[in-house]
Amino acid sequence: MAKKKVPEINGSSMADIAFIALIFFLMVTTMDKEEGIARQLPPIPPEDQKVEDQQVNRRNIIQVKINSNDRLLAGGVPMDVSQLKDKIKEFMTNPNDDPNLPEKEVKEVKGIGPVPVSKGVISLQNDRGTTYQAYITVQNELVKAINELRDDFSMRTFGKKYAKLDEEQQDAVREAVPQRISEAEPKDVKKR
Amino acid sequence: MAKFIKENKGELPQMNTSSLPDIVFIILMFFMVCTSMRQNETKVRVRTPQASEIAKLDRKDLATYIYIGTPSQQYQKEYGTDSRIQLNDVICKDNSDLSPIRDFIASEREKISEVDRPFMQVNIKADQDTRMGIITDVKQELRRCSALKIMYGARKGGVQK
Numbered sequence: 379m380a381k382k383k384v385p386e387i388n389g390s391s392m393a394d395i396a397f398i399a400l401i402f403f404l405m406v407t408t409m410d411k412e413e414g415i416a417r418q419l420p421p422i423p424p425e426d427q428k429v430e431d432q433q434v435n436r437r438n439i440i441q442v443k444i445n446s447n448d449r450l451l452a453g454g455v456p457m458d459v460s461q462l463k464d465k466i467k468e469f470m471t472n473p474n475d476d477p478n479l480p481e482k483e484v485k486e487v488k489g490i491g492p493v494p495v496s497k498g499v500i501s502l503q504n505d506r507g508t509t510y511q512a513y514i515t516v517q518n519e520l521v522k523a524i525n526e527l528r529d530d531f532s533m534r535t536f537g538k539k540y541a542k543l544d545e546e547q548q549d550a551v552r553e554a555v556p557q558r559i560s561e562a563e564p565k566d567v568k569k570r
Numbered sequence: 571m572a573k574f575i576k577e578n579k580g581e582l583p584q585m586n587t588s589s590l591p592d593i594v595f596i597i598l599m600f601f602m603v604c605t606s607m608r609q610n611e612t613k614v615r616v617r618t619p620q621a622s623e624i625a626k627l628d629r630k631d632l633a634t635y636i637y638i639g640t641p642s643q644q645y646q647k648e649y650g651t652d653s654r655i656q657l658n659d660v661i662c663k664d665n666s667d668l669s670p671i672r673d674f675i676a677s678e679r680e681k682i683s684e685v686d687r688p689f690m691q692v693n694i695k696a697d698q699d700t701r702m703g704i705i706t707d708v709k710q711e712l713r714r715c716s717a718l719k720i721m722y723g724a725r726k727g728g729v730q731k
Contacts, residue, residue, distance in 0.1 A: 392591035400598045407605035412627035414618075414693065414721040422713045506703030510696050511619040513705075514724055518621040525623060561709075 415517055420560065438480040438497045440469050444516055446507030459515055466523035470496050470555070489550045490535055499558045517559075524557045531555050606630070614639035614656045619698040620727035627721065632690050634678040634717075636671070638704060639697035653700045655708065665704060668711040675715045695723035 442462070443451040450457055452465050472479040480498035487493050500520060504513055525540070532540045532551045540551055616639040627633055637656040641649040645661065655662040657674040675692070682690055692712055696705055712720065 389588075389591065393587065393594055396591050396594035396598055400594055400601065403598065403601045403605065406608055407601065408608045409605045412630060412633065412693065412723075413624045413725065414627070414723040415621060415623065416625055416691070416719070416721045419709060419713050419718040419720055421716060421718060504702045504706070506701060506706065508702040509698065510700040510702060510705060511698035513702055514619040514621050514698075514722055517722065518623050518724075521623040 415514065415521060417517075417559075417561075435481070435497075437478055439499050439501050440466070442500060442502050442516065442520070444502075444504045444508045444512055446505040448509055448512035450516065459519055462516065462519045463523045463526070466500065466520060467527060469500075470498050470523070470527055472496060472498075485553070487550050487553050489546060490554065493554045495554055495556065499560055501560050503561075520559055521557075524555065528552070528555045610635075610659050612637055612639075612656065613642060613645050613659070613661055614654055614697070615642050616695050616697050616723075617699075618695060618723045618725050621724040622726065624724050624726055627691070627693065629686075629689065629691070632682060632686055633693045633721075634675070634690065635693050635695060636674075636708060637695050638700050638708065653697070653704050655704070665707075668707055671708065671711045672715050675712070675717050679717075689719065690717060691719045691721055692717050693721045693723055 440453045441451070442453075445451070450459060450462065452462055453469070455465075457465065469479060472482065475482075480496050482494040482496050484492050485495045487495075502516065502520070528540045528551050531554055532538060532543055532547070535551075536543055536547055540548065543551065614637050616637055638653055639656075640646075640651055641654050641661060649661050652665070655665065655668075655671070657670055660670075662668070662670055679687060679690060694705065694708065709720070712718070
């Protein structure tokens with residue numbers, strides 16, 4: 379009996395098939411990662427709410443304004459974006475207990491103990507003509523300032539960077555160094 | 571000297587292509603793993619601004635996208651060159667009337683399972699040269715629909731001075 383020969387599959391078109399599949403994937407998929415700066419918007423205040431109870435002590439607020447030429451004004455002083463981070467850090471820590479900088483409240487933080495927590499609020503205001511890039515740059519600087527403060531704080535208490543802490547400790551640090559950025563109500567938005 | 575005389579006169583040897591399918595398959599696998607399916611076609615030109623302190627989107631299935639930018643070339647005849655808002659595959663007709671956003675958010679919210687609805691996140695992808703006016707309008711509209719978790723799309727990079 380003659381040995382039965384298994385016919386060989388012609389594999390020369392395999393490369394073409396693979397190429398077609400490759401091109402298909404190149405067309406219908408994207409590589410860009412979904413990244414950005416996450417923010418929580420304040421809820422719309424009810425119509426009948428009184429304005430007074432939103433008043434915060436003046437020393438606890440720093441006004442950060444960006445005008446239509448992308449110029450920056452922080453705490454009444456015009457400055458460059460590069461200076462903003464240090465300004466915010468100084469504002470939030472208030473190292474010399476300056477009466478013009480925000481007061482601190484000793485709070486019991488779970489897992490750490492009593493910590494002086496700043497009551498400072500950053501109020502961000504922008505013009506309708508501000509470019510988006512300038513706005514994001516400023517937002518970025520604010521986040522960077524807070525992140526650095528959190529890193530400092532966790533280094534002092536846990537001896538580790540904030541990102542290396544476990545979840546419970548991160549919560550504690552977040553409570554001790556809060557991120558309070560309020561985006562002011564736009565002034566010229568028409569009521570509906 | 572005879573050593574240096576070429577033996578085959580100008581005839582190139584046939585290249586062995588038997589490993590070509592394997593190579594292409596590896597590239598294919600790479601693309602399948604590293605990329606994600608395109609959600610919808612962007613009809614506006616969006617170059618997101620640069621930032622250094624960016625966070626990754628944690629749940630892609632809960633994200634809704636709003637694109638803001640100048641219409642790309644083929645749509646400029648219809649929509650002009652001003653910044654426009656794109657929801658799904660449609661560019662908003664009128665910048666001053668933002669009621670489509672409300673319908674859009676409502677319909678997107680329907681798609682998410684009830685448990686996850688509070689975690690819905692609106693991803694605002696705006697061009698870096700957009701004026702803040704239109705973005706503020708969108709933000710106000712989002713507040714009205716109580717879609718309060720937002721993310722400003724940005725890409726990693728040194729912050730421009």
